[in-house]
Amino acid sequence: MRIQRLKGLFWRRHYALLPFLFVTSLAQAHLDSAVPVLSFPDGGLTSVEFQQTIKTFESVFASYAARDNRIFEILSDWKTDWPQAFARRWETDHLVVYGGIARIPGSTVDSFALILCHEVGHLYGGEPFSDEHNRMAVEGQADYWATSECWEKIIHELPLREGSVQDRGVAAAIVVTAFFASNRNLPAPRVDTPDTTIVERINRTHPLPQCRLDTYLAGLELNERPLCWWAP
Numbered sequence: 001m002r003i004q005r006l007k008g009l010f011w012r013r014h015y016a017l018l019p020f021l022f023v024t025s026l027a028q029a030h031l032d033s034a035v036p037v038l039s040f041p042d043g044g045l046t047s048v049e050f051q052q053t054i055k056t057f058e059s060v061f062a063s064y065a066a067r068d069n070r071i072f073e074i075l076s077d078w079k080t081d082w083p084q085a086f087a088r089r090w091e092t093d094h095l096v097v098y099g100g101i102a103r104i105p106g107s108t109v110d111s112f113a114l115i116l117c118h119e120v121g122h123l124y125g126g127e128p129f130s131d132e133h134n135r136m137a138v139e140g141q142a143d144y145w146a147t148s149e150c151w152e153k154i155i156h157e158l159p160l161r162e163g164s165v166q167d168r169g170v171a172a173a174i175v176v177t178a179f180f181a182s183n184r185n186l187p188a189p190r191v192d193t194p195d196t197t198i199v200e201r202i203n204r205t206h207p208l209p210q211c212r213l214d215t216y217l218a219g220l221e222l223n224e225r226p227l228c229w230w231a232p
């Protein structure tokens with residue numbers, strides 16, 4: 001049912017989505033990889049892991065939507081290789097998630113969960129907002145909330161893996177930000193090469209991948225938001 005609904009909205013193939021991308025950007029959706037890369041040789045979840053992770057998120061975050069008498073749902077399409085996910089506040093608070101995002105290089109349930117945490121962060125991560133009307137958090141804030149709030153809530157619901165909550169967060173952030181970097185032809189971010197840029201105004205678009213890794217790490221350590229995108 002869910003997949004049919006999604007396909008009804010978006011047609012079937014990637015290139016048919018291009019006009020839709022334009023429409024969603026006008027509607028303040030948040031597409032989280034600028035350049036589509038359509039096939040990956042390694043990494044990836046099974047469809048069961050994909051669906052289970054989605055169900056976990058729906059149950060954990062239903063209460064967030066319910067505070068405003070709203071519904072939270074995730075519209076997913078496992079078969080589509082488009083490596084994308086985005087959040088919208090329309091008639092429901094929802095995420096749209098394509099299977100390709102669970103097949104990026106090095107993907108694990110944890111890295112997929114971090115991507116979903118980022119998307120949920122657009123809905124419930126608070127200020128600064130990119131859209132005052134929809135109250136959608138900017139990219140940097142969605143990243144920060146993903147590890148400072150969402151991660152702790154979600155990780156105990158995910159399959160057991162080796163490592164502490166923090167170590168698993170770091171590992172997931174490295175996978176996710178390496179993917180962002182590959183989309184921009186940039187070197188993969190590292191934990192020991194933080195972005196030293198200091199912005200004068202809050203960056204309301206996607207920060208560079210190194211800055212995003214720094215933000216994920218700051219969230220895990222409950223440090224302040226990095227100044228590479230955040231301006232107090």
Ligand SMILES: [Zn+2]
Pocket residue numbers: 030031032118119122139142
């Ligand atoms: Zn985003």
